[in-house]
Amino acid sequence: MGELDRHLQPPARLKLMTMLATTSEVEFVVLRDGLDVSDSVLSKHVAALSEVGYLRSRKGTRGGRRTTWVSLTGKGRKVLTEHVGALRAIIASVE
Structure with a gap:
């Protein structure tokens, strides 16, 4: 069995x-x-x-307002x- 990552607990x-897993990037406000x-x-x-290298973010403008994409x-x-x-x-061991 693999290990759980403490940063994702x-x-x-x-x-x-998981919200980010299905897309290339998501706007901060949506998240x-x-x-x-x-x-x-x-x-x-x-x-x-971001500090552990799992995410990256970039800032820009959209519709004339500042925003961040993650x-x-x-x-x-x-x-x-x-x-x-x-x-x-873990779940399979319960069944």
Whole structure:
């Protein structure tokens, strides 16, 4: 069985990573609303996951306003896949 990644154990971080897994990048406000958290909470999660190389963010403008886009890195995608595999193994042992 694979190991759970300690950086993905907080539920909001795992959900953030899974939201990013199906797309190339997502606007910060979409992530914030999808996670139902404040800007500051999401910023802390993004910063923590960026620090370990799982996410990257870029700033720009859209419709005349500043915005931030967030995406998974290759490392982040690999770690997420391994983490989900470990969760599946744990769940399978219950059945």
